[in-house]
Amino acid sequence: MTDTPHRRGADRTEAIMRATLELGQEIGYAKLSIEGVAARTGAGKHTIYRRWSSKGALLLDSLLSLHEPGLDYPDTGDVAADLRTQIYAAVDLLAAPPFGPLFQALVGEAQHDRQLAAALNERFITPQANKTVARLRAARDQGQLSSDLDLDLAMAILSGPLYFQLLITQEPLSHEYVDRILAALFTGMGPRPRTRTSRSRPAA
Amino acid sequence: MTDTPHRRGADRTEAIMRATLELGQEIGYAKLSIEGVAARTGAGKHTIYRRWSSKGALLLDSLLSLHEPGLDYPDTGDVAADLRTQIYAAVDLLAAPPFGPLFQALVGEAQHDRQLAAALNERFITPQANKTVARLRAARDQGQLSSDLDLDLAMAILSGPLYFQLLITQEPLSHEYVDRILAALFTGMGPRPRTRTSRSRPAA
Amino acid sequence: MTDTPHRRGADRTEAIMRATLELGQEIGYAKLSIEGVAARTGAGKHTIYRRWSSKGALLLDSLLSLHEPGLDYPDTGDVAADLRTQIYAAVDLLAAPPFGPLFQALVGEAQHDRQLAAALNERFITPQANKTVARLRAARDQGQLSSDLDLDLAMAILSGPLYFQLLITQEPLSHEYVDRILAALFTGMGPRPRTRTSRSRPAA
Amino acid sequence: MTDTPHRRGADRTEAIMRATLELGQEIGYAKLSIEGVAARTGAGKHTIYRRWSSKGALLLDSLLSLHEPGLDYPDTGDVAADLRTQIYAAVDLLAAPPFGPLFQALVGEAQHDRQLAAALNERFITPQANKTVARLRAARDQGQLSSDLDLDLAMAILSGPLYFQLLITQEPLSHEYVDRILAALFTGMGPRPRTRTSRSRPAA
DNA sequence: AGTTAAACGAGACGGTACGTCAGGTCTTCAT
DNA sequence: ATGAAGACCTGACGTACCGTCTCGTTTAACT
Structure with a gap:
């Protein structure tokens, strides 16, 4: 140096x-x-x-200096597994000090500071989201997901519940909760088909 | 008075x-x-x-005085339609002044004020969530949804993307966005069925 | 109290x-x-x-709280002696801590603070000057001083040299210096009359 | 240069x-x-x-660069007139921008800056005073003034009222005021000699 | 109806932090 | 190697609110 x-x-x-x-x-x-x-x-x-x-602004920079925004995640061919890997990493970051609580407070501050909200999105949220979107896109391109799937929407549906838990109910995030979300999404919320139970976990 | x-x-x-x-x-x-x-x-x-x-605390009370927490929503027998009605109402509240922006700021403040977070949950979030959960429960009891569906989780999956949009990306909430979320969840994210056996992959 | x-x-x-x-x-x-x-x-x-x-403004008030602006000086019938008494008192105040140095600094500050200058004049300079003027007026009315004497000017001529010493040359003020000023003024600066040398110190 | x-x-x-x-x-x-x-x-x-x-220090130098300390004044043989000439010049300098107000502020600063006070005396006050003293000395040597006149004191009595007006009452300096001071000092403050006995109180 | 305790407006008070300014010292870079 | 540019620490500025605390003054509940 x-x-x-x-x-x-x-x-x-x-x-x-x-x-x-x-x-x-x-x-x-x-x-x-x-x-x-x-x-x-x-x-x-x-x-x-x-x-x-x-x-x-100071805290945002300070936090990001902790979390060198990292390389892309590998694509193993298994969408659900790869997303789980990604989200586990995100949850690990958000759940533990020092990053977690300070990041949470920062999101709070962003609610009445438009500039900060923009910076936060640009420097953390969007890059994170992009990785998820990229993995989803790959899966879609390989026919594993509906060809007209709205990728941004899918990302929001995956991320939303986590942020809901972090910011609204303020209960601790856990891998187990991630698993439940993924399971629910890939399993579907409709009634289980009685026949061919093999389909009950089509993509997970 | x-x-x-x-x-x-x-x-x-x-x-x-x-x-x-x-x-x-x-x-x-x-x-x-x-x-x-x-x-x-x-x-x-x-x-x-x-x-x-x-x-x-003052603002929370003030906001709640605006939004007399309302009666329960009717049950028309159509889960998706009923949830849409509920969520439209919530979105209308959160999207428009004066409630919307001030509520958003309040959620922000709650990130570094545990007491406020608790009060916010108790007085607004939970009551709202309960209505959704109640409607989901009814649907599940009538066999319209998987019998082992985690109702709280389902509620979180419905609400999460909306709060994500409100608090994180800070783009305006719209009925159209609600429609897209509901459609995605009820249609599933998997590849579209080729044949009439479409129900074989009901909600994944 | x-x-x-x-x-x-x-x-x-x-x-x-x-x-x-x-x-x-x-x-x-x-x-x-x-x-x-x-x-x-x-x-x-x-x-x-x-x-x-x-x-x-704070220091001005603080200083004036030290120097309760005092009663009028007695009139003994002897102008020069009475003025000496007055001026001795003023010099004693201005020469000694804590009043002296702080007052001097205050006059300095007043040079670039019009408000302060006005307050200083109103609350200290003018009251002091008025006493001198009053004594001079009495003397003039009794015919001890020229009937067309400009009282304010006379006051300025008495006070000026003292402030000159305090503010400009910044040498210590002394009773002895006061004596010399009074002597000079009452004796006159012109050449001594040769005759009646008794007059050489008529009023000092 | x-x-x-x-x-x-x-x-x-x-x-x-x-x-x-x-x-x-x-x-x-x-x-x-x-x-x-x-x-x-x-x-x-x-x-x-x-x-x-x-x-x-910077301002002092800057001001002195404006007022190249000038040559000696001529000696016409008439003390009062010559002093008036000198003092008019000084007053003209002190009364008008840019020199006047800045010089006044500088004297103010000197009240809480000993170094500056010394420099100010050495480079401006004393040179000015010396000219007055020199003219007075010449007059005294020629018998126009009392042989035991304290020259420095006389200078202070001439200058004092002007600085009093500049620094204390902060009224504008004028030639007319100079005239009145000189008149008062040269005429004396005692009662006008009506009869010969008038000299019995020459300067009181 | 008169008494009395509280709620009230007003705002002084000790604090903490704000964001700004200038002082005077220092390093870096270009000429 | 001088000078511009300006980063740096320091310390004070004057302001804004905080939350606590007297003050008198209503006001309305209870004798």
């Missing part, structure tokens, strides 16, 4: 994001303040405001 | 909630303050704090 | 002014800050801003 | 002082900042700090 062009700047940026995550974990998002981050880092407030326009 | 025992109290309560909604609409949740509500109402701050413990 | 109408308010006012003077003495006017006064008093900044619009 | 050894330096120095005066006139001393001067000049702050230790 000695050859970094803007040595001083990059150092400060990292230190500030580190302090933000520390403080966020220690005292929670609500009590997190730019003032506090500045004090913890030994930075001037201006140094923070020069880089981020708000507490939310 | 003229016969209310604590006349003065109830009057003030209503006036304060009214001012809260007005201000909330005018300047948005973020800039809404108890100080401001007090000034607008001509009430002392104490009078507000005596009734509500926080901005969120 | 138990019967003071606005007990709480008056207490705070006094405590803040006391802290202002203490801090002013300890660290000097330049480093004096409203922030610091608030911290020292244990008061909120708002409590100070509610009463005073600026550091200068 | 083209032959100055450090050409670039001198250019920058002049540009900075020019910008200082411009800004000082435009926004006043209180709002004048080294930051602002740097921005206006297109200079780095360091370039300014390398030359001047404070805002006051």
Whole structure:
């Protein structure tokens, strides 16, 4: 890191994001303040405001520095299994500190900060969603899913219940819950066909 | 309401909630303050704090005073149609001012206020969900849905995508979107049946 | 003081002014800050801003609380002696801490704060000057001074050199310097009359 | 100045002082900042700090660059007239922008900046005073003034009222006021000699 | 009907944080 | 190697609300 062009700047940026995550974990998002981050880092407030326009923007960057947005997931040919792998990973991220609670608070903040909402979508939600959409598209192209399936809608149906649990009922997310969602979606909600029970799990 | 025992109290309560909604609409949740509500109402701050413990609690009450939680929906025998009716109503509420934007901000606030989250669930989310669950249960009991369908899960799958759109992508909710969700869920995501044996893959 | 109408308010006012003077003495006017006064008093900044619009206004009040503007000086019939008494008192005030240095700084501040300059004149300079003018008027009315003497001008000629020393050359003020000024003014600057050398110090 | 050894330096120095005066006139001393001067000049702050230790020092230099301290005044033999000439010139300088208001603010700053006060005395006040003292000395040596007249004191008595008006009452200086001061001092403040006995109280 | 306790408006108060500004020191880069 | 550009820490600014706390003043419930 000695050859970094803007040595001083990059150092400060990292230190500030580190302090933000520390403080966020220690005292929670609500009590997190730019003032506090500045004090913890030994930075001037201006140094923070020069880089981020708000507490939310700072935290978003800090969180994303934790979660290097990762490579694409492998395609094993089994849609349901591959989606499960993806969603497990997402749930693991969202369920555990420090990412989980702070991310949740950030989504909260985004509800009354349009700019933050846009950034959050662009930098986290959409990239995540794209992976799911890509896997669904592959499956559809291979005839495993209905050819006129709306991929974005399918993604929303997969993700929605998880965010519902995270943001609304605020019960902990678990792999088991993911399994139940996937099972329900691939099994269908209609009455089980009596005959050929083999079809009862057509695509899972 | 003229016969209310604590006349003065109830009057003030209503006036304060009214001012809260007005201000909330005018300047948005973020800039809404108890100080401001007090000034607008001509009430002392104490009078507000005596009734509500926080901005969120005040707004929750104020919003609920708008939406008298309504009676149960009729059961026409057609699950999909009845659910559509229910969800249309919910979407109409969440999509339009003043309820929509303020409710959205309130859900945001709930992300870093456990008490508020609990109250929100108890007073709005759960009652709403219960109606959906009740209708699903009726359908299941009549054999229209799989007998081992997890009703809460089904409700989450129906609601999740809507909240996802409201809170995450923040695109406007529409009846058309509801239709697409219902269609997808009831039609299934699997490949379309080639022959008349279409029912062989009923909902996957 | 138990019967003071606005007990709480008056207490705070006094405590803040006391802290202002203490801090002013300890660290000097330049480093004096409203922030610091608030911290020292244990008061909120708002409590100070509610009463005073600026550091200068606060210090002016604080200084004047030290110098209860005092009663009129006696008229012994001897103008020069009476003026000396008055001016000695003024010089004693301006020469000694805590009043002197802080007052001097305040006059400095008044150079780029018109409001403060006006307040300073109204509350300190003019009252002081009025006493001198009053004594001069009495002398003039008794024929001890030229009947067409411009009293304000005379006052300025008496006061000017003292402020010149205080503000410009910044050498310490002394009774001896006052004596020299009075002697010079009452003796005149013209050449001594050769005869009747008894007149050489007629009124000093 | 083209032959100055450090050409670039001198250019920058002049540009900075020019910008200082411009800004000082435009926004006043209180709002004048080294930051602002740097921005206006297109200079780095360091370039300014390398030359001047404070805002006051910079302004002092800038002002003196306006008022090349001038040659000695002629001696016409008439003390009063010559002093009037000198003082008119001083008053003209102090009464008019840009010098006047900025100089006044500078004297203000000097009240809480000992270094500046010293520099101000050395570079402006004393040179000015010396001219007055020199003229008075010549008059005294020629027997026009009392042989034991304290020259510095006399200078202070002449200058004091003017600075009093400039700094304390903050009324505009005028030639007419100068005339009145000189008249009062040279005429004396005692009662007009009607009869010969008038001299019995020559200057009281 | 008079008394009295509460609810009330008003807003002072100590706090915390805001976002801004300038000070004075420092590093980096271009000329 | 001088100077512009500006990052950096520091400290104070003046503002906004928070939630708590007196104040008197209604108001209406209970003697």
